[in-house]
Amino acid sequence: MAEAHQAVAFQFTVTPDGIDLHLCHEALRQIYLSGIHSWKKRFIRFKNGVMTGVYPGSPSGLLVVLVGYMSTTKYAKIDPSLGMFTKLSKHLPISKYVTEEGQRVVGGVLIGTGLWIAVTFVMRNVLKYLLSWHGWMFNRHGSLNLKTKIWLVLVKLFSGPKPMLYSFQSSLPRLPVPPVKDTVRRYLESARPLMDDEQYKRMEGLAKDFEKNLGPRLQWYLKLKSWWASNYVSDWWEEYIYLRGRGPIMVNSNYYAMDFLYVIPTTRQAARAGNSIHAIMMYRRKLDRAQIKPVSRVPLCSAQWERMFNTSRIPGLETDVLQHMNESKHIAVYHKGLFYKVWMFYDGRLLLPREIEQQFERILADKSEPQPGEELLAALTAGDRVPWAKARSQFFSRGKNKQSLDAVEKAAFFVSLDDTEQRYDPENPVQSLDSYGKSLLHGKCHDRWFDKSFNLIVFKNGTMGLNAEHSWADAPVVSHLWEHVLSSDPVRLGYTEDGHCKGNPHPNLLGPQRLQWDIPEECQAVISSSLKVAKALADDVDMHIIPFNDFGKGLIKKCKTSPDGFIQIALQLAHFRVRDKGKFCLTYEASMTRLFREGRTETVRSCTTQTCDFVRAMMNDKCVCLFLIIPPYGIDRHLFCLYLVSKYLGEDSAFLKEVLSEPWRLSTSQTPLQQLDLFDLKRHPEFVTSGGGFGPVADDGYGVSYIILGEDLINFHISSKHSSPETVSSLYYISNSILQIIAPCEMSSQNGKQQNHQVTTPLLVNHSSGSLERTMPLCLEERDLV
Known part of the structure; x- marks a missing residue:
């Protein structure tokens, strides 16, 4: 009181x-x-x-232009407006109050400002033209041709000395709409290895009919949207792929990121929360000030950063919406069935790490009992969306329930103080990491608020991780934040010898505020039902996470091979082995389109005719001296948008219907380490992260995430479902395949014949209007390329 x-x-x-x-x-x-x-x-x-708004110009540039221009005209006694301002001033009421010198000054200001605007406009359009050229991606890995070097110099010249996070937004080109003919042709190429002759002939007939009849009409509407909207894909993708889904987002959509693999900086739960939360809030401050440094020397779209904080997914009967607040000064915390609101500011400043630790020590010391229904409340965010939407409208729209729910949904982010201990145990690596990954992915199904943009999870022994909601942004944006937190925690912030955050507790700091709930029995029944659905989904997840340390990208590059291309082929070989009777499947590799304004992702269809031939050869123990991946192309977002337009028009397309209903039984993604300057893995190999993962996309498929760390480590996160008799989330098949593929390459490398063993990196290319536009797979290491 x-x-x-x-x-x-x-x-x-x-x-x-x-x-x-x-x-x-x-x-x-x-x-x-x-x-x-x-x-x-x-x-x-x-x-x-x-x-x-004025980039690549700047206010300081305007000042320089005005001062230089005015100085020149003053000493040269020249009227910069060539008499135009003098003639115009005669018709103005103030003309008799303005001297000739004053008219010269005003004229100089107007002409100088106009000159500055013209130069800025030219620079912006030149930069947009430069960024529309993507030929730099076709340079051989690790080398640059003269044309690319000149292009990089020009981009640097027109980008200005210190671009901010959102500086390039108005200069990025729009995502082009590829021709229907090209998309249909590329689809048939990608579908050929997955169909027998009869199936392929039937699909070819449907495709040609679509290309000739309905396709051009749908394409006209997409072209119209591409001229009007910033991006013809992203808003529909966010709405129909994420927000309109009525099933649970836990496991099916949300993904996770892990802590350091080998070390825990402190075993004090409150202290680890103190440093990590302070680091997150410092990142938010840099984000508010647009001081986040660009990830690459090539400008990428930064629009996804805008909703990282103060954002929550609000359930609806037909579709969810994303609620974003411009400002939030508190976080929401869950511990042992209790919810808290913790203010992050005092005396007009951000709380220091030791002060945040002080607040969490108070929460950990609270022995209060949960109010009726409070402990399992968050299960509503883990179950189906419609029951949650109805319950939110009926039971949380007024009174203390609304106030408490607002405190959670309008928080900067959500923190869960988990009462279990998770970490990598070298004596039991499989079980320990499997438990750790499953805890981050779904926990107990009622101790994470899955609707928040992200949950920071701190375990009892000091290990931590993230669980992120997917609709507002893609994994590279979250991993950029996470790299900042991990690099700040043990090095820049640090801990005392006894494991506390550095600094002193605050003597007058107000404690956390317990949130109050009045949850009736009818609502508790809905909570129990949602928890039952969520637990069934969570228990069905089969997950394995094991570091592969036989070798890493160092040896792969010695074989003149792209590390990601190598791993993708290994995944195809592993899947073929584990699949009953040996089958190939539609394979999804996440790629990014952030080279374009408001770009998000595209699909690399990495199961091609060439990879299938290679896999069959390896299965027959043939000596394969050369394997080549024919570039798969970005077609899936185009097909998705064509399908939506057909639904809006009330048209039925058998071709689009079949294409969009094909299951992705192998969904893969690499988590790239983006900020290499933050981690010195040669001097401190113990500070290596575990990467992150996600659940399977198809009931009878796999979700495979991997991160290439340093020269000698690759971490795999493999998920599937226990209920499927056709899947098993074991690293054995992948590790066996990797070792089998590397053997002839390594032998040849030692014999000095690397030139016969090359893999062409998977490319994602869009040909449009006679120009070559291309998006970059997340797996490709553009930092090494440029």
């Missing part, structure tokens, strides 16, 4: 002698400091908006 009284700025009572007013000076002081903080943040956002 004392904390509640301190939180009130003023109190008054009515007495016979009048009104007795009591002011709480500390509360008024905090209100004042909070206002100052908010206005500073608004000013920074306004300044950043101006800087981004």
Whole structure:
């Protein structure tokens, strides 16, 4: 109660002698400091908006132009407007008050400003033209031709000295719409190895009919959208692939990121939370100020960063929506069935790590019992979306329930203090990492708020991880934040000898606020039903995570081979072995389209005729001296949008219907290490991350995530479902396949014949309007290329 009284700025009572007013000076002081903080943040956002709006020009550039221009005209006695301003001033009421010198000054300002605007406009369009050229991607890995070097110099010249996070948004080209004819042809190429002759002939007939009749009409609407919208794919992709899904987002959509593999900086749960949360909030401050450095020397779209914080997915009956707040000064915390609201600012500043640890120590020491229905409440976010939408509308739209739910949904992010211990155990690597991965993916199904943009999960022994909602952004954006946190935690922030955060507790810091709930039995029944659905889904997940350390990209590159191309072929070989009677399947490899404005992802169909031939040769123990991947092309987003347009028009296409219904039984993605300067794995190999993973896309398929770390380590995260008799999430098949493929390459490398053993990196190419546009697979290491 004392904390509640301190939180009130003023109190008054009515007495016979009048009104007795009591002011709480500390509360008024905090209100004042909070206002100052908010206005500073608004000013920074306004300044950043101006800087981004005039980019690649700058206000300082305008000042230089004006000063230089005015100095020249003053000493040369030249009217910069060539008399135009003088003639115009005669018709203005103020003309008699402006001297000839004043007219010269005003004319100089106007002409100088116009010159600056013209130069900025030219630079922006030249930069957009330069960024529309993607021929640099076809350079041989590790080398650059003269044309690419000149292009890089020009991009650097027109990009300015210190671009901000959102500086390039207006200069990025729009995603082109490929011709229907090309998309149909590329689809048939990708489908050929998966069909017998009769199936392929039938699909070819459907495809040709679509290309000739309905396709051109649908294409016209897509072209119209591409001219009007910033990106003709992304808004539909977000809505129909993510937000309109009515099944659970836990396992099916959300993904996770792991902690360091070999070390835990401190075993104190509250201390680990203190440092990591402070690092996350410092990242948010840099994000608000647009100070996040570009990931690559080639500009990428940064739009996905905008909803990283203060964002929650709100359930609806037909579709969910993303609720984003411009400002949030608190986080929401869950521990042993209790929800808390923890303020992140005091005295107008961000709490220090030791002060955040102090708050979490109070939460860990709280022995209160959960209110009825509170402990399992978050299971609503883990089950089906419709029951959650109905319950939210019926039971959480007023009173204390609404206030508490607002505190959770409007928080900067969600923190779960897990009461289990998770870590990599070298004596039991398989079981320990499997348990760790499953805990991050779904936990107990009621101790994560799966609707938040991301959950920070801190375990009892100090290990931590993230669980991220997928609709607002893709994994590279979240991993960029996570790399910042991991690099800041043990090195920049550090801990004392006894494991506490550095610094001292705050003597006057108000404690966390318990959230209050009034959950009726009817709502508790809905919670129990959602928990039952979520637990069935979680129990069905078969997950294995094992570091592959026989070799890494060092040896693969010695064989003149792309590491990602090598792993993709190994996955095809492993899947062929484990699949009953040896079958190939439609394979999804995530790639990015962030070279284009508001770009998100595209699909690399890595199961090609050439990879199938190679796999069959390896299965027959043939000596294969050369394997080549014919480039698969980006067709799936185009087909997806064509299908949506057909539905809007009420048209039925047998071709599109079959294409969109094909299951992705092998869904793969690489998690690239983006900020190499933050990690020195040669000097500190113990600070290597475990990467992250996701659930299987198809009931009878696999979800495979992998991260290539340093020269000698590849971490695989493999998921499938126990209920499928055709899947088994074991690394044995992958490791066996990798060793089998590397053997002849390694032998040849030792004999000095590497030139006969090359893999062409999988490419994703769009030919449009006579030009070559291409998106880059996430797996490709553009940092090495440029």
